[in-house]
Each structure stands twice: as C-alpha cells, then as structure tokens.
Amino acid sequence: MKQKNSKGVCTISSTSNGERQDWLACPFRALDVPMLHDAAHRLFGYAPGDDVSIVAVPVLEKPQAADDLRKRVSEGKPTIVYFQNKLGGEISISSTDRSPEFSFDATMIELLPGDAGAVTVGQYGIFEIQTMDFHGTYAKAVRNLDNARHMHKGEFGASVESHPQWLSEGVEGPNIANAFKRTFYQMMFKFQIGAHDTSAGCILAIPRAVWDSWQRHLGRPDLVPHPDGTWRLMQEGNDPVDNPPAWIYVFDTELSATNTPNPLRLWRVIGTDAAALSHYTLDVAPEAALEAGGSVDRLRDSITLRLSKYLPELRPARKARAVRTKSVSPGQTML
Numbered sequence: 526m527k528q529k530n531s532k533g534v535c536t537i538s539s540t541s542n543g544e545r546q547d548w549l550a551c552p553f554r555a556l557d558v559p560m561l562h563d564a565a566h567r568l569f570g571y572a573p574g575d576d577v578s579i580v581a582v583p584v585l586e587k588p589q590a591a592d593d594l595r596k597r598v599s600e601g602k603p604t605i606v607y608f609q610n611k612l613g614g615e616i617s618i619s620s621t622d623r624s625p626e627f628s629f630d631a632t633m634i635e636l637l638p639g640d641a642g643a644v645t646v647g648q649y650g651i652f653e654i655q656t657m658d659f660h661g662t663y664a665k666a667v668r669n670l671d672n673a674r675h676m677h678k679g680e681f682g683a684s685v686e687s688h689p690q691w692l693s694e695g696v697e698g699p700n701i702a703n704a705f706k707r708t709f710y711q712m713m714f715k716f717q718i719g720a721h722d723t724s725a726g727c728i729l730a731i732p733r734a735v736w737d738s739w740q741r742h743l744g745r746p747d748l749v750p751h752p753d754g755t756w757r758l759m760q761e762g763n764d765p766v767d768n769p770p771a772w773i774y775v776f777d778t779e780l781s782a783t784n785t786p787n788p789l790r791l792w793r794v795i796g797t798d799a800a801a802l803s804h805y806t807l808d809v810a811p812e813a814a815l816e817a818g819g820s821v822d823r824l825r826d827s828i829t830l831r832l833s834k835y836l837p838e839l840r841p842a843r844k845a846r847a848v849r850t851k852s853v854s855p856g857q858t859m860l
Contacts, residue, residue: 527551530664535786536778537659539734541698546734547778548657548699552630555654555730556609557789560776565605567772567794568650568725569635577603579633582613599642607633607652616649618718627714630654635725650725651715655708657699657735665695701738709742709806716799720770730774733792743802744809748795758797760804769796 527534535554536547549555558579565577578597585591585606597604608616609631620626631654635647669691677684685691712729719727731739748756749765757765758773775793826841833840 527553530662530667532667533670534663534667537657537696537699539699541701542734542737546737547732548659548734549732549778550656550659550663552654552656553611554786555656555732555776555789556631557776560730560774560789560791561607561652563791563794564650564652564728564730564772564774565603565633568633568728569603569605569648570725570768571603575603577605579605579607582606582608594636595642595644598636598644599638601638604636605633606636607631625714627711627718629715633725648723648725651719651727653711653715653727653729655704655729655731655735657701657704657732659699660697662695666692669694699734699738704735705739705742709802713799713803716771716797716802720798724770726768726770726772728772728774730776733775733777736773736775736793742810743805744813746805746809748793751796755794755796758795758805759801763801766796769798771798771802772796 531550535549535551537550538545538547540546541548561579562577565571565579566573566575571577578594580590580594585594594604594606608614615628615630616632617626617628629651631652633650633652635649637645637647639645670685673684673688673691674681715727715729718724746758748758751757751765751767753767757769759765773793773795774791775795776789777792779788779790781787829839829841
C-alpha cells in the first residue's frame with residue numbers, strides 16, 4: 526500500500542515534546558482491530574459484550590463472505606462495514622458553491638435488516654486518523670535499511686543497533702504546526718458532519734505524541750473525568766454529556782520485546798464537540814498569548830531588536846551595571 530520512499534516506516538522516535546516519544550508516521554498502522562471495535566461500539570451504542578462484526582467492504586467481493594454478512598444482518602446481529610482509502614476507497618461529500626469537497630479516512634456503516642430479509646443502510650460513523658508527517662525525506666533512511674538488509678544478512682539487527690545514524694539520515698523533526706493547522710479545519714468540519722441526525726458521530730484517532738504537541742495550540746485545557754472512565758473536553762460552565770457527537774481517541778505504542786509490531790493501546794478517550802475545540806483554539810490560546818508578559822507583548826521588542834541591525838538608533842540602551850561593593854566584616858575598616 527505504501528509509497529516506495531516510506532516503505533517500512535512505521536514510527537519515528539523524536540524528543541520534540543521534550544521527552545523521547547514514538548510518533549506514528551503510518552496511517553494504515555492505526556487501523557488497529559481493537560480500536561476499530563471500540564469505535565464501533567461507542568459510535569453505534571452497542572454494549573461492551575455485544576458480538577459486533579466489522580468487515581472491510583472489499584471482503585464482500587467473496588460470495589461466501591457476502592452471504593455470511595446477509596445472514597448476520599437478517600438475524601439482527603450487529604454488523605458494521607467500512608470503507609477506507611485502500612479498502613474500497615474513501616467516501617466523500619461533494620463540494621457546493623458554498624462548501625468544499627471532503628473525504629473521510631474511514632467510514633463505518635451500520636447494516637440493518639429490512640423487509641423480507643433485505644439489507645438496509647443505517648447510520649454512518651466517521652473514523653479519522655491523524656498521524657504525523659516529518660520535515661525532510663524518509664527515502665535515505667529506507668535506502669540505508671534496504672542496503673543493510675542485503676549487506677548484513679544474519680546480523681541485520683545488531684548492525685542497525687550499532688549504526689543508529691542509518692535510521693535518521695535525511696529525516697528531520699515532526700511538522701507540528703502545519704499538521705495542526707491542516708487538521709484543525711478538517712476536525713471542525715467533520716465533527717459538525719458527525720453531529721448530523723443521519724450520523725452516529727465522528728472519532729478522531731491521534732497518537733499521544735501528537736496530542737502532547739497540540740497542547741499549546743489548544744491553550745493546554747484541563748480534561749474533565751467522566752464516570753464511565755472517559756474524559757470530556759468542554760467549555761467552562763457547560764455540563765458534560767454522556768454521548769457527545771465527537772470523540773478524540775489518544776493512543777500510544779505499548780513497547781514490547783516479544784510482540785511485533787508493538788500493539789497500540791488507548792490512553793485517553795475524550796468526548797467533545799466542534800464548539801469546544803473552537804473555543805480552546807481560537808479563544809483560550811490567543812488569550813494566553815495576549816496576557817501581560819505573553820508572547821504578543823514581547824513581539825514589539827523582538828521587532829525593534831531586529832530592525833536595530835539596520836537602524837542602530839533603535840537599539841535599546843544598555844542597562845548600567847550595578848557597582849559591586851566589597852563586604853566588610855565586623856571590626857574591619859574599608860579603605
């Protein structure tokens with residue numbers, strides 16, 4: 526599925542948030558079966574123990590698989606099918622003269638029994654995945670690994686471990702600011718689509734490293750714990766709701782020496798809506814920048830300092846140094 530330059534690239538380790546974290550770079554890696562089941566149960570309101578079948582649409586090209594699905598639906602068993610970019614293609618909404626075209630990463634559809642055993646389409650749910658793209662290129666690192674696999678057969682792991690620079694050549698830090706800017710509008714738009722009567726809701730799944738990098742963009746909000754073990758991101762003064770129209774799934778890589786690839790685990794399940802996300806991004810974060818002594822206050826000083834390189838008269842006056850006096854111990858006379 527993946528392009529040649531990123532073939533084999535799954536996660537990239539970086540200290541961009543201050544501590545070393547694995548940043549998921551591959552969106553297909555996030556199509557984790559337990560996470561998809563959790564999303565289906567949450568969006569369509571199934572109980573935790575319900576037997577829910579989730580089927581990628583291309584599987585239905587097999588007649589037996591299609592017949593098995595029809596049987597499940599006719600028996601009233603929860604059945605979900607989904608489209609994804611490489612699995613049946615993305616589902617899109619068309620543009621109008623007042624709105625843009627948008628595609629969904631993955632679209633889940635609930636199938637229901639109709640008259641005389643027919644299959645009907647119920648609600649749909651949106652499942653978005655936001656991984657991280659990086660400055661630079663993966664091509665050199667991928668080439669290094671391909672060469673090492675050929676040149677160091679039987680000792681590939683040890684060779685890579687002793688030459689970590691092979692893994693980082695040409696790869697720079699995560700594209701944090703651009704990723705948030707690009708994602709923000711899509712999140713707002715799709716969260717609103719998910720709130721429509723015909724939709725079961727919208728889920729955005731992001732790695733924990735990405736969530737950590739978003740905190741400054743969101744004004745570092747406090748999450749409110751909910752009795753069911755999930756969390757809420759809501760505006761101050763609003764009461765939490767049990768079934769919000771939008772969810773943010775924050776997942777992390779569970780490091781393991783025996784499981785390959787390392788499994789993903791949900792770290793936070795956060796209920797929210799487009800209005801709350803807009804409030805924290807467009808109200809709270811700018812207010813923090815405008816506070817006395819904040820980054821906006823320092824902007825004028827920064828501009829003046831930069832201009833002073835060309836107009837020396839703008840250079841700030843140097844502060845006079847404080848005169849240091851010698852300390853005098855009791856009984857001593859200062860000369």
